[in-house]
Amino acid sequence: MTSRREFIKISGATVGAATVGSGFVNKFWGLDRDAVEDPNTDGDKVVPTFCELCFWKCGVLAHVRNGRVTKIVGNPDHPLSRGHLCPRGTGGMGLLYDPDRLKKPLLRRSNKRGGQDFEEVSWAKALDFTAEKLMKIKRDCGPDKVALFSHGYGGSFFKHLLFAYGSGNVTAPSYGQCRGPREVGFNLTFGSSLGSPEVLDIENSRVLTLIGSHLGENMHNTQVQDFARAIAKGAEVVVVDPRFSTAAGKARHWLPIKPGTDLALLLAWMHVIVKEELYDAAYLEKYATGLPELRKHLEDKTPEWAFTETTIPPEKIVETARFIAGARPASLVHPGRHTTWYGDDTQRSRAIAILNALLGSWGRRGGIFIPASMPVPKYPCPDYAAPPKTAQDHPDGTVYPFADEVLSHGVCDATVPGKIMTSGCPIKGWIVYGTNLIQALPQRQQVIEAAQHLDLMVAIDVLPAEITGYADVVLPEATYLERWDDAGPTPWREPFLAIRQPVVDPLYESKPGWWIAKELANRMELGAYFPWDDAGKMVEARLRKGGYDFDLLKAKGVIRGKRVPVTTEDGLELTFATPSKKIELYSKRMAEAGASPMPEYTRHPQPADGQFRLLFGRTPTHTFGRTTNNRFLSEVTNENEVWLSAKVARERGLSNGDRVVLVNQDGVRSEPVRLKATQRIRHDCVFVVHGYGHSSPGLKFAKGRGMDDSRLVTKIAVDPLAGSTGMSVNFVTVERA
Amino acid sequence: MNTTLLESVTTRANHLIDPGLAIWGWQITVYLFLGGMVAGILSLSALLELRHGKPSSPIFRTAPFVALGILSLGMGALFLDLEYPFHVWRFYTRFQLASPMSWGSWILVAVYPAAFVFGLGSLDDSGRSFVRSWVPKNLEGLYDRVEKHAIERRREILTGVFFIGLGLGVYTGLLLGTMAARLQWNSALLGPLFLVSGLSTGAAFLLLTGLHEEERKRIVRWDVNAIGTELVLILLMLIGFGYGTESARFAASNFLGGPYTPVFWSLVVVLGLVVPLLMEAVEAKRHLPFTLVTPALVLVGGLALRAILLAAGQDSAFRLIP
Amino acid sequence: MSASKKRYAMTVDTRTCVGCKACVLACKSENDVPDGFCRDWIVEEVRGEFPDLSAEIRSERCNHCSDAPCVSVCPTGASNIAEGGVVLVTHGKCTGCKACIAGCPYDARYVHPKGYVDKCTFCLHRVQKGLQPACVGVCPTGTLTLGDRNDPASAVSQILRKRKSKVNHPESGADPNVFFLV
Incomplete structure (x- = not known):
């Protein structure tokens, strides 16, 4: 056992050997001054771009120090962030440096879809395979038998690709499910x-x-x-x-x-x-x-x-x-x-x-x-061969008279032979860009069934979300911090233009979306639709053509136009x-259209005794399942909990913090989840934050955390006007886990 | 509105801080216990000699060195608790007037030489020549001068050791007692409480070594006083809390119905204080043979007192007041 | 007003705070706070019984107390009072004895995995450069304001004059400098 005194001698000698000069003397006698210690997270380079942790498109400034993104702060010049960020926006590093990222192109090994059973292949092989399959579908069934599910700003290149290919089936769950x-x-x-x-x-x-x-x-x-x-x-x-x-x-x-x-x-x-x-x-x-x-x-x-x-x-x-x-x-x-x-x-x-x-x-x-906006001229490019909008999802166009976008669940239905299309070829190919259809769409079994009928599913994503397990090819995309995206105005209170530009080089073998789309186009004789070599140059050309100061945009990330009246008070x-x-x-x-011309109240079924309506919502730190694997954001919220009336919980002998399971009207059981017995909710419903309960083994952090509410959404109420799927119609019971 | 119902949620989950403080564990318990015991051994053996001349029981020849050994064990435990042990020398580049821990670290520095010269004077000649045989050649001159003073200035040294021991004992309590943020520790009585408990455990240690009857009786008498005082101080502490502010009453509730009630009353009060007190009193009165059970119980009680106060204190932050 | 007379304080508007935790995360990236730890945090309190409820959300952190117990109990001087009354820990002087943690009435400190005790600095390294603390800068709701309480013209002083405020556990006697506007 060393006494404290002896230790001083030892450590003093150690420190003394390592330190020279009067600084050490001062330090030894405790005379060294107390400095304000700088954590050194300011970037040696600060790159403006805009965020993609959700879809609001806030301007950010990314600090890069020694090639690593250290922090992301709001861009004060950007009208959507005004220098401030939400918690998610601060957490881009958690996505960029997520160890679970898709790193190489993957080709499915086994015949069964859904198992995340892939081999790593070269980009050339993955792209050749995809292009060949797409061309075969076009030859055999026609181009409109391919659909694009897309969520996120980078989807524009794939939308363009699909229109060029000849299909108008561009859909997003953000419409029919949101x-x-x-x-x-x-x-x-x-x-x-x-x-x-x-x-x-x-x-x-x-x-x-x-x-x-x-x-x-x-x-x-x-x-x-x-x-x-x-x-x-x-x-x-x-x-x-x-x-x-x-x-x-x-x-x-x-x-x-x-x-x-x-x-x-x-x-x-x-x-x-x-x-x-x-x-x-x-x-x-x-x-x-x-x-x-x-x-x-x-x-x-x-x-x-x-x-x-x-x-x-x-x-x-x-x-x-x-x-x-x-x-x-x-x-x-x-x-x-x-x-x-x-x-x-x-x-x-x-x-x-x-x-x-x-x-x-x-x-x-x-x-x-x-809103006001600043238009950006198009890049010169051939016209699309086919009309960009079809009614593929609802062949009888009168079913949903006012749906003005293609419906994702409709595309699923049109993929199952004979389900809604009595004649003709069902949809054969899905391109899934940045949306985890497994959690985003209701009635999961039907989505999975539809997927089993496909000739091709391509998933382009950053993380191995559940849906990638059902794909034949998985193409690892670079994150928003590693790529150019197309430029376009965001209509807002004041006109402005912002650009997304790379902050750091893509990690691993990931590639920007524009590159993937362009390479696919080249392999399908659609190269003329991508008549540029680099998306950055394309964006620059578009903006310069529009008369905008591209250099300023690149330096500031945003330019603001002259304010115009946006309300009657402004004139x-x-x-x-x-x-x-x-x-x-x-x-x-x-x-x-046969609908009530003014809103008419409909009495909806209410849960029986012992049942609760399943309501779901958001937490400020996450964008549903997209960010629940983000370890940085999860520092503050890393699982969801079920809110249940404290009074009801007490009657059932349940207390705050107990593990419970929700069972819906069709007998589907949730993952075990923590109970929040609270005064803050009515007695006839339960509430849970959406986006937890991941099951994909690739999402090593998120897997098994919390419960997946969308699994319990086996019942939907389809809106006869918009064709959207009402999902708050599922009733659950609460059991002790 | 029923404002008594409160749902409070925090996002903070810092290691060792949440849900309750857990910064100090067995190391600090051991350190406080051994430090208190050393204070007791030194002060009591010094006092015994001051009052009644050089004691005859064998332990007293080496007690100061044994105390130093025990203290070193305690300091070893303290060292293990440090999160940044390579900076331990920083304790000795400053004296922070307001910091009991700073006082403590300097008191510890004083204890070593004081106990050493105390010990030199307690040894017999053969013991001293044994010590001298370990002294490096070039320091022999210095050693001889120290030894000379150790023998000649015995009284001054005894007085000094007595007070340094008291200081050490009080400090172990004040260390916690000055942490106003921990409601359970927020009492000035903690200093004297830990001191008398230290004296009592020191006495118990001496008793365990087997003392000659006369000296044993004296130590037992002092121990009875120490234990009695300890009981009074505990009572006063609880009264102080119980009639105090909301936060003090919260602290009292820890021992009066709260989670620490059973261990505190059974281990500390009954087993560690009341039972030994009764046994010592009865033994003295009835002239019953002395057993080692009594001092053993005192030691258990002293250790439990520190362990429980350490845990309960960490479990008594402002934010925990319901 | 001389620099030494500065007294930095923060106001937290509980009316506008939505408890989004952007302050917590911005602090973590700005200050490279290790995984699993935070220097600021959100407390959400709901009082009452359904449906008569009231809520208060607070973004909390070190109170940089004027009479800081953590500084008095520190045996090595590592915990010190820097410019504007900001309480800092000089990492090189800290032994990790944790007396300051025990002494802090607000449990605002923690042991950094490297061994020293760490806590909110009011981002003094930024404030000295004329910038706002990371939490204040990021806050989308404008809930947080940092300024010199001794300067009657500062935003913090004006807010404190205009709005009703409270501090956490005033009975700690530490004279905290984070004020919650109610």
């Missing part, structure tokens, strides 16, 4: 949809009403910034949610509505606003049609009627209706983003659109603005691209 009905509902009402980023002037709202929209948990950067700015300026918030969400914690009024009944509340609110003439009469007079029909339609939609559906007391409905109308036109009823809930979602979105019209918030400050004259050129409170188009 924002589709909202876009359709607003389009039918105002002749324009909201897009992404949504064109909402939340910052200037005086009252913001959120219906099942979880700002703060849903971390779309600018929107949350605006939300906080509005609150700081004294805006009031009304939250309609069966769960006491983060936003509900900020709200003046929280209405814990019975799930599935939102439309009744919306109709009752409108009833009060119309009956008490709290609407913007001059605005409606000038811009809208159908008010008399609406007035009549709302007559029996009383707060008392709505109470029986929603469980919200009539006086509370009246109070909030007046409260919301009191702040018009700077009173915004948030249109939501993930709106595929119960199958009548287009009608609910229509109701939200009409309510906004009554408040006069469309085209108004504090409401919905009309904008409103126009509406509807058939009547007006806001259509009453929709003739819908009547003609």
Whole structure:
């Protein structure tokens, strides 16, 4: 045993041998000064680009030190980030340096799809194989038998490839499983949809009403910034949610509505606003049609009627209706983003659109603005041989009269021989770009069944998500920090242009999407559609042709145009691209399509005793399953938990932190998951954050963490207007694991 | 609104900090225990000689050296606890007035030479020549001068050792007692409590070595006083907590119904204090034969006191107040 | 106002904070905080019984106390008070004795895997260059403000005059400098 004293001699001698000069003497006597220690994470190079941890496209500055990305911060010049980031945006390094990344092209070894059983091959071999298969499908069945599922900015090159190839089957789950009905509902009402980023002037709202929209948990950067700015300026918030969400914690009024009944509340609110003439009469007079029909339609939609559906007391409905109308036109009823809930979602979105019209918030400050943008000329390129849009997913075009994008689950159906297409060849090839269809689409067994019928599935991804296990070829793409992407405007409150440029060279053998698409095109005699050698040069040519200062863009990552009016308060004259050129409170188009021209309430099935409606949502640190393998982001949130009413839990002998299993109405069981017994949720539903419970063995970090809610979505309610899939219609029981 | 219902969630999960503090484990328990015991051995043997002349029991010839050995063991445990042991010399480049740990590290430095000269004076001649045989040739002159002083200035050295021992004993308690952030430790009584406990464990150690009857009786008498004082101090500590602020009452609850109640009352109070106290009192009164069970229990109690206070203190942060 | 008289303080607006944890992650990358540790964190408190609930979300960190117990208990002077009252740990002087951790009423410190004790620095290395701390810079909700409390014109002073604020565990007696706006 060494005494402390002896140790001093030893360590003193060691240190003494290693150190020379008076510095050591000072240090030995404790006279060395206390320095402010610099962690040295500032880059020797700082590269501006924009983020792809979600799809909001915030401008970032990536710090690179000794060739490694050390940190990512917001770009102060970028109007979507304004120098700030959400948690995910700070975590790009966790994606870039994820040890589980796809590193080499993979070719499936066994015949069975789904096993992640691959051999590593050269790019030449993988691309030759893919091109040959695609050409064979084109020869045998025609080009429209190939579909592209795409999510993410880099998908544009594959969309271009597919159109050049001759197929219009470009689809994204972000439509039919997310924002589709909202876009359709607003389009039918105002002749324009909201897009992404949504064109909402939340910052200037005086009252913001959120219906099942979880700002703060849903971390779309600018929107949350605006939300906080509005609150700081004294805006009031009304939250309609069966769960006491983060936003509900900020709200003046929280209405814990019975799930599935939102439309009744919306109709009752409108009833009060119309009956008490709290609407913007001059605005409606000038811009809208159908008010008399609406007035009549709302007559029996009383707060008392709505109470029986929603469980919200009539006086509370009246109070909030007046409260919301009191702040018009700077009173915004948030249109939501993930709106595929119960199958009548287009009608609910229509109701939200009409309510906004009554408040006069469309085209108004504090409401919905009309975005500005900076156009970028196209790169000279041959015209596509075939029309870029088909009805492949719904061969009888009248099935979903207002679907304005191809539906992903429709493509799945059209892949299974004889399922929806009575004649002709089913879809034979899928190109899956950056979307994990296994977790993104409902009714997993049907997706997997469809995949088994394919002649070819190509997956282009960064990580070995579940879907890559079903592919024949897996092509490892470079991350957003390692590649150029195409340039294009993002319509926003002020016009701006931003570019995505590589921060570091691609790791491993990963390649940028543009390179993969171009190489495939070259192998399919479509090289003429990619008449450039390098996407960076192509982007430069496009921007220079548009008269933009490319060097400035490269240095700053963004250029901003001159502000133009985006609301009537700025001097904008409103126009509406509807058939009547007006806001259509009453929709003739819908009547003609056999739908209710004004939103009609449908009573949805409610869970039986002992059952709970399965609701899912977001956590601020993750973009569903895309980021749950990101070890950096997982430093703060690394599994999900099931929210259950504390009272119900107590009745069942369950306590906070217990491991439970959810079992849905079809007997499908979830992975074991931690229970959050909480006051923050109604007794008739459970809530879970989407995107956990990965099963892909390649996702070494995420595999087995938390539960996968989408596995329990075996039942859907298809919206007859948009064709989208309502997914909050599954009921579960809670068992001890 | 029912504000008593509270759901609190934190994202922090720092190792050794969350969910409860766990920075100090067995190493510090051992260090505090052995440090206290050494304080007891040194102070009591010095006091015994001051009051009653050179004691005759064999242990007292080597007790200071044995104490140094035990202290070195304790410091070894302390060293094992350091997360950055190569910086240990930093303790001795500064004296931080407000830091009990700084006081402690300098007290430890004082204990070694003090106990050494104390020990030289306690040895018999053959012992001293044994020690001298280990001294390097060129230091023999210095050693001889030290030895001369060790014998001639015996009284001053005994007094010095007595107080240095007390200082060491108090310091082991103050080390924790000054951590106001840990509600369980937030009591000035911890210094005297650890001191008397140290004296008691020191006495127990001496008793275990087999003392001559006269000296044993004296040590037992002192031990009875120490244990009695310890019980009073524990009582005062609990009263202080129990009638204190919300945070103090939270601290008291740890031992009055909280998770540490059973071990504290059974191991520390009953087994480590009350039983030995009764046994020593009864033995003295009834002239019963002395057994080694009593000092063994005292040692167990002393170790348990430190282990439990160390754990309970780390489990008593402000944020844990319900 | 001389530099030595600076007194850095932070305000955290619990009304705007959504608990997104961007501050936690930005701090981790800026300060190269080791895996599994954090220098700042989010506390979310919900009081009441369904449906009468209220919530408070706080972004918490070292309070850089004016009467910092961690500095007084440090035996080697490693824990020290730097410019503007910012409490720092000089890694080279730290023995890892953990007295400061025990002494901190806010449990804001931790042992870095390399052995020294580590904690929030208010990003003094950035502040000295005129930059904001990483957490303040990243925050999408504008919840955090750092400034000189002794300068009446600073943003922090103005906010503290205008808004009602509280500190965590004032009974610690440490005189903390992170203020939560309510």
